[in-house]
Amino acid sequence: MARGLAILLSTVAVIHLVRAASNSTLNQFPDGFLLGAATAAYQIEGAWNEDGKGENIWDHMFHEHPEYTNNGANGDVACDSYHKYAEDVEALKGIGAEVYRFSVSWSRILPTGDLDVINQAGIDYYNNVINLLLENGIEPMVTMYHWDLPQALQYIGGWPNPLIADYFVEYARILFENFGDRVKWWITFNEPSVFTSGYSSVGYQAPSQNAPGIGNYLAAHTLIRAHGKVYRLYDQQFRATQNGRVGITLSTDWYEPAEDTEACVEAQRRMFEFQLGLYAHPIYVDGDYPAVVRERVDNNSRAEGRPRSRLPSFTEEEKQEIRGSSDFFGLNAYTTSLVMPGESGTSPSLELDSGVIRFYNESWPVSSAIWLRVVPWGFRKLLNWVATEYQGYPIIVTENGYADTGELDDQGRISYYGSYLAEMLKAVNEDGVNVFGYMAWSIIDNLEWASGYAVRFGLYQVDFNSTDRTRTPKASASFMGDIYRNKTVPEEYFQ
Numbered sequence: 001m002a003r004g005l006a007i008l009l010s011t012v013a014v015i016h017l018v019r020a021a022s023n024s025t026l027n028q029f030p031d032g033f034l035l036g037a038a039t040a041a042y043q044i045e046g047a048w049n050e051d052g053k054g055e056n057i058w059d060h061m062f063h064e065h066p067e068y069t070n071n072g073a074n075g076d077v078a079c080d081s082y083h084k085y086a087e088d089v090e091a092l093k094g095i096g097a098e099v100y101r102f103s104v105s106w107s108r109i110l111p112t113g114d115l116d117v118i119n120q121a122g123i124d125y126y127n128n129v130i131n132l133l134l135e136n137g138i139e140p141m142v143t144m145y146h147w148d149l150p151q152a153l154q155y156i157g158g159w160p161n162p163l164i165a166d167y168f169v170e171y172a173r174i175l176f177e178n179f180g181d182r183v184k185w186w187i188t189f190n191e192p193s194v195f196t197s198g199y200s201s202v203g204y205q206a207p208s209q210n211a212p213g214i215g216n217y218l219a220a221h222t223l224i225r226a227h228g229k230v231y232r233l234y235d236q237q238f239r240a241t242q243n244g245r246v247g248i249t250l251s252t253d254w255y256e257p258a259e260d261t262e263a264c265v266e267a268q269r270r271m272f273e274f275q276l277g278l279y280a281h282p283i284y285v286d287g288d289y290p291a292v293v294r295e296r297v298d299n300n301s302r303a304e305g306r307p308r309s310r311l312p313s314f315t316e317e318e319k320q321e322i323r324g325s326s327d328f329f330g331l332n333a334y335t336t337s338l339v340m341p342g343e344s345g346t347s348p349s350l351e352l353d354s355g356v357i358r359f360y361n362e363s364w365p366v367s368s369a370i371w372l373r374v375v376p377w378g379f380r381k382l383l384n385w386v387a388t389e390y391q392g393y394p395i396i397v398t399e400n401g402y403a404d405t406g407e408l409d410d411q412g413r414i415s416y417y418g419s420y421l422a423e424m425l426k427a428v429n430e431d432g433v434n435v436f437g438y439m440a441w442s443i444i445d446n447l448e449w450a451s452g453y454a455v456r457f458g459l460y461q462v463d464f465n466s467t468d469r470t471r472t473p474k475a476s477a478s479f480m481g482d483i484y485r486n487k488t489v490p491e492e493y494f495q
């Protein structure tokens with residue numbers, strides 16, 4: 001009994017010590033915390049048909065439908081990083097980045113998406129990028145799929161076609177074989193909940209296929225299977241020699257109940273399960289979709305008179321492959337929205353299945369992207385939600401950032417980063433959330449998809465009117481450089 005009490009008291013003392021230590025360092029990043037910045041191939045590379053690159057679904061959509069994008073903008077040249085990647089590395093050095101998260105363009109390596117043509121020039125390009133990063137002390141973190149499916153694979157249906165999972169595994173193998181000796185951080189997919197909307201809507205997201213409530217679920221199903229297979233491939237054939245980490249990047253707003261009622265709290269949970277849990281639950285919990293998603297889509301499908309659910313089911317073998325298929329939880333987080341029960345979206349659609357209405361508090365400051373409101377406290381809550389729901393997985397923030405119109409004196413971005421980083425450090429140092437890294441979106445201004453070049457996220461400005469695509473540091477680059485080098489967020493952001 002006495003011994004038990006002594007142990008209890010000493011445990012309490014240790015907890016106090018840890019608290020005291022973390023309080024005094026609330027504004028400091030823990031040792032080993034990875035700080036960096038991110039981009040994606042279609043948004044920066046340009047050279048859309050150079051040196052053997054094949055067409056992808058964004059090339060195709062924006063060439064066929066310039067009206068889908070702001071001012072007919074597209075990624076034909078973008079930041080010209082295919083030729084100017086050395087300047088991107090200089091920019092990364094400028095902010096003291098330790099990690100660079102970038103994506104590989106599938107059709108630059110495999111122009112048809114298949115193994116019939118392997119484009120050595122594409123492999124050379126990424127080798128050059130990776131080697132230059134390492135020479136400069138920056139670790140590469142590679143996203144395998146940041147939305148740019150080879151168009152040849154869209155001609156056979158794209159992600160709703162279950163076979164695409166096998167094509168993806170073969171592509172992933174090429175990446176592990178060619179780059180895995182130097183790349184130790186792999187992300188299979190970026191933001192599935194966003195890119196699957198390319199199969200449920202028109203004009204925003206490639207390939208712009210209008211099959212809401214069906215195409216997006218089929219696409220989700222294929223990519224989750226593909227993710228599980230790639231993770232197992234790495235485990236079985238590459239991990240022992242390459243010793244890297246494989247994960248996925250998921251995205252969500254913080255969903256705040258609009259009112260303090262049980263119905264709004266239930267709506268919050270449904271919203272999270274339909275946006276985040278759809279992917280996170282199979283991978284990080286039990287190999288299967290969240291029960292509430294399964295139930296609602298099955299019921300609605302039945303009520304619509306369909307012989308099968310619009311949401312497919314995993315086999316037992318697939319569930320085993322998918323459950324636990326990540327070494328970390330990659331999270332893209334930008335904003336917060338309010339939720340309450342209600343009907344939105346067409347019939348059928350994921351939105352209608354969720355039974356949730358989503359909106360903003362108009363008093364929250366808005367950025368140049370209509371969906372991005374500045375709500376720092378939501379970031380802390382979101383990190384806590386992820387840590388609680390998906391226990392046992394270290395979190396890395398793979399994107400966070402602010403949109404303006406590209407000015408050099410970007411005070412809005414400085415205040416966004418200052419306040420969001422402070423909330424993240426509160427989550428880490430006060431709440432004990434296991435976050436081990438943070439990537440700013442983005443190191444340079446780039447093509448913001450259908451918003452073109454009107455919405456800018458860069459720490460460096462890119463002059464899209466000059467053929468040189470000149471990069472110039474914004475005020476925020478020096479602000480982030482100080483934070484990254486000192487491993488400290490200025491105290492004023494904690495008040």
Ligand code: NOJ
Nearest residue numbers: 040190191332399441448
């Ligand atoms: C999410 C996406 O991953 C990235 O491509 C996009 O540019 C940023 N967020 C900003 O919208």
